[in-house]
Amino acid sequence: MVSSAIALATTENVQQPRPASKPVQVMAVTGGKGGVGKSNVAINIALELGRLGQSVLVLDADLSLANIDVLCGVKSRGTLEDVFDARATLDDILVKVDSNVWLLPANSGASNLTSLTDAQYGGLIQGFSSLQNPIDTMIIDTPAGISNQVTAFCRAAREVLVIVCDEPTSITDAYAVIKVLNTEHRVKHVNILVNKSNSSQQASDLFEKILRVADKNLDVVLRYLGSVPSDEHLQLGVCKQNPVVLSYPGSRSALAFQKLAKKIQGWPEPKQPLGHVEFFVERLISQSTCAGVSE
Numbered sequence: 001m002v003s004s005a006i007a008l009a010t011t012e013n014v015q016q017p018r019p020a021s022k023p024v025q026v027m028a029v030t031g032g033k034g035g036v037g038k039s040n041v042a043i044n045i046a047l048e049l050g051r052l053g054q055s056v057l058v059l060d061a062d063l064s065l066a067n068i069d070v071l072c073g074v075k076s077r078g079t080l081e082d083v084f085d086a087r088a089t090l091d092d093i094l095v096k097v098d099s100n101v102w103l104l105p106a107n108s109g110a111s112n113l114t115s116l117t118d119a120q121y122g123g124l125i126q127g128f129s130s131l132q133n134p135i136d137t138m139i140i141d142t143p144a145g146i147s148n149q150v151t152a153f154c155r156a157a158r159e160v161l162v163i164v165c166d167e168p169t170s171i172t173d174a175y176a177v178i179k180v181l182n183t184e185h186r187v188k189h190v191n192i193l194v195n196k197s198n199s200s201q202q203a204s205d206l207f208e209k210i211l212r213v214a215d216k217n218l219d220v221v222l223r224y225l226g227s228v229p230s231d232e233h234l235q236l237g238v239c240k241q242n243p244v245v246l247s248y249p250g251s252r253s254a255l256a257f258q259k260l261a262k263k264i265q266g267w268p269e270p271k272q273p274l275g276h277v278e279f280f281v282e283r284l285i286s287q288s289t290c291a292g293v294s295e
């Protein structure tokens with residue numbers, strides 16, 4: 001399946017990928033528990049990275065519900081399924097959220113992005129390669145839970161960001177995600193972000209707590225990305241369908257997102273020679289194939 005998909009993308013009737021200017025950073029945002037702030041973190045970090053001059057693509061992989069488009073007050077014109085069925089091009093369905101930031105809706109239609117046919121993967125690779133704007137960072141907003149689809153996205157991303165809140169259910173779920181990714185999917189490093197925190201001390205204490213348990217039981221490197229305070233401005237932004245970094249740029253949570261985006265921008269560039277978004281798709285294919293798509 002891997003070779004045929006790649007072959008499909010390189011036959012004459014499919015355009016060759018453009019050479020990349022630089023490798024794409026792909027980050028999957030996850031957390032296990034619902035409502036911990038994954039989508040808000042994904043879009044607000046994307047917007048801040050956009051302000052720092054990066055071209056950012058947010059893949060809304062929460063297939064079940066309308067999600068980031070609602071948070072941003074934008075209307076999607078189609079989904080990835082329309083691209084797969086040749087009703088639209090990738091450019092047609094991309095929604096511009098802000099200068100430098102695009103949303104790629106996958107919420108309705110593409111029922112399982114991790115079990116596409118070779119032809120669909122080929123089309124996706126071609127679509128990414130012909131985008132007008134080369135992408136610097138792709139942020140994948142995953143649904144709640146730890147389904148095969150969530151783990152497939154996390155495996156395919158270069159970086160995994162686990163969102164955790166200081167509540168027993170969130171801590172248990174976040175740890176379960178880290179454990180499954182590490183023990184079943186060979187994910188060796190994970191970033192942690194504490195959301196809805198009351199203080200930075202409380203947030204770093206929570207990270208230390210998770211770190212201690214992980215160090216004892218898992219073979220994983222946990223990196224503390226930082227925290228976002230509990231902030232009513234973020235909720236007001238949600239109600240106004242205007243993410244907090246745009247609606248309340250001076251608020252505590254918006255300032256936290258600025259800081260986090262600067263940290264992410266400072267991460268070392270991915271080293272792999274494959275340097276376009278198709279890397280993500282190809283890796284998704286090969287890893288899904290290795291592990292068995294319907295494992």
Ligand SMILES: Nc1ncnc2c1ncn2[C@@H]1O[C@H](COP(=O)(O)OP(=O)(O)OP(=O)(O)O)[C@@H](O)[C@H]1O
Nearest residue numbers: 034035036037038039040144196229230231235238
């Ligand atoms: N830092 C914060 N301060 C205050 N409220 C927050 C914060 N982060 C998130 N919330 C609240 O939590 C709600 C859920 O956030 P969000 O939709 O981003 O979570 P999610 O993890 O993506 O949820 P789902 O699992 O349903 O996809 C928001 O509507 C907002 O009210």
Ligand SMILES: [Mg+2]
Nearest residue numbers: 038039062067
């Ligand atoms: Mg969400």
